Amino acid sequence: MAIIDAVLGDITTQSLDAIVNAANSSLLGGGGVDGAIHAAAGPALLEECRRLRETTHRSGLGVGDAVVTGAGNLPARWVIHTVGPNRHIGQTDPALLASCFSRSLAVAREVGAQSLAFPAVSAGIYGWDSAQVARIAVETVRTELDEHGAPELVRFVLFSRAALADFEAALATPADAG
Template structure:
């Protein structure tokens, strides 16, 4: 598996699947979630509403992942995952690692060979970028997957450089 870190807009990635840092409602929000819903159009929201009405009436649990259409995005699918909110008093690293592992599991079930990830939980959920990058890279490397390319698409240069530094260690 090739793993890379780039600065950019995840909604512009020409990959098989884009990972959405969703909230439990699956109905859109701010940050990456809002950008994916806005750029992808109403098809994504409708697919998420169907999931809420059937499989996830109480919302998607933290650390889980589920796929929908990508609507008008250049990808085929959006894999929605819900990261944990950072806590200085409780270790939630296993939940964050699960986001990456479960997203790759869903990608495999779809036959996706290229996946773009954001820095899950580092925005409004306040996970420290350094810790999140360590967890993300370690979990992607440790997960047995047929995905050939994982691209971390980071919003700003600082976050990209942190992910790149972690990737360069091994």
């Protein structure tokens, strides 16, 4: 049975198979989690993202989609990039947010990742309420793990105690109560 947990910390220090980057659609770095991951990974990550833009993702990565690269200097093996919906520009459909988590898990399964760390996708500068992100993320991850079984460990690595409390509350809610 898979384990889902939540911790306060820095996602760039997670020694798991993969970490998820809350990327912007350009895949070329940005602020927040995206900037921290690119800074910690070093130039190899940016180079892989540039190759994606030159080949399979010429127009960038769509909202709710996910794609994988190597992890450069990070302790993880892979970085799975996903683009969360931005509430400030009217992207308010919870299905778009859920897709970030389900697509990231699908990509993790494709590469064989057995452990994966997520940030609170869209809860930062993209304006989504952390408690809503937590509910959608936990529900989506539970459903995916029930249906597919892998990865064996999914960890939410949160940037603040408030976000951690939101994810702990969502995890404490029984799966059939949501």
